[in-house]
Amino acid sequence: MIIENNQLFVDHLIELRKRLLNCLIAIVIIFLALIYFANDIYNLVALPLIHQMPIGTKMITTDITSSFITPIKITFIVSIFISVPIVFYQIWVFVAPALYNHERTLLKYIIIFGTFLFYIGIIFAYFIILPTTFKFFIKTLPKGITFATDITNYFNFVIWLFIVCGLSFEIPIVITLLCWAGITNTENLKKNRSYIFISTFIIGMLLTPDVISQIFLAVSLYFLLQIGLFFSNKFLKNKLFSYSHYIEKNN
Numbered sequence: 001m002i003i004e005n006n007q008l009f010v011d012h013l014i015e016l017r018k019r020l021l022n023c024l025i026a027i028v029i030i031f032l033a034l035i036y037f038a039n040d041i042y043n044l045v046a047l048p049l050i051h052q053m054p055i056g057t058k059m060i061t062t063d064i065t066s067s068f069i070t071p072i073k074i075t076f077i078v079s080i081f082i083s084v085p086i087v088f089y090q091i092w093v094f095v096a097p098a099l100y101n102h103e104r105t106l107l108k109y110i111i112i113f114g115t116f117l118f119y120i121g122i123i124f125a126y127f128i129i130l131p132t133t134f135k136f137f138i139k140t141l142p143k144g145i146t147f148a149t150d151i152t153n154y155f156n157f158v159i160w161l162f163i164v165c166g167l168s169f170e171i172p173i174v175i176t177l178l179c180w181a182g183i184t185n186t187e188n189l190k191k192n193r194s195y196i197f198i199s200t201f202i203i204g205m206l207l208t209p210d211v212i213s214q215i216f217l218a219v220s221l222y223f224l225l226q227i228g229l230f231f232s233n234k235f236l237k238n239k240l241f242s243y244s245h246y247i248e249k250n251n
Contacts, residue, residue, distance in 0.1 A: 016094060020090075030079040031079035034079055041071065042075075049130070053134075058148070059151050081162070084115055092107060110173055114173050121166040121168060122166050125162050129213055161208065164207045164217065169224060172231055173228075176228060176231055189229055204217040204221065
């Protein structure tokens with residue numbers, strides 16, 4: 001029995017290694033396909049700031065290697081973002097055999113909508129938060145100060161905001177899962193909306209480096225919470241996904 005359990009554990013480790021290796025290979029292949037366009041990707045990511053910069057100003061580099069390393073680093077991170085569906089698929093292949101049918105169905109929807117929401121979060125950051133934030137700070141720049149942003153600091157800020165927004169937009173998925181598992185329910189969440197609203201601003205303050213991004217993220221988090229509550233109600237009414245239904249059925 002012990003030998004069988006050990007063999008099963010080793011088999012799981014081998015399968016996990018295979019899935020992780022597939023994820024890594026996918027990222028590397030996408031990166032190699034995009035590396036030729038590194039400067040174009042750099043320019044694309046820089047557009048939200050460039051469009052708001054005063055006439056005659058430019059981005060600068062304070063490090064000898066930054067002009068070479070930064071576009072490559074951005075391209076690699078973009079490769080990771082693009083490979084998210086592949087990573088989620090590998091998670092699905094690894095986990096699905098151990099799940100019941102209703103759990104597989106649930107996980108399938110989580111992967112599909114989770115991927116969609118992650119990309120929506122990045123798009124929201126790129127087209128809404130970044131231009132508005134840069135416009136505000138450039139407009140409020142004191143007289144006598146020349147605007148000159150270091151490319152490394154800029155891209156660190158942008159990538160961090162992409163990650164934060166991408167993950168924050170997963171809130172509807174998280175809310176649905178918590179309600180499905182019985183950890184909380186929509187009624188409790190509705191009763192505590194005022195506290196949750198305040199909490200979103202605190203979270204926004206901790207995750208973003210400026211007040212404008214904080215406000216946008218906080219409002220987005222609260223809006224996403226409402227979406228999560230709506231879909232939780234619709235989702236849990238369907239017995240196909242009902243956790244308690246399957247507990248009762250199995251008992």
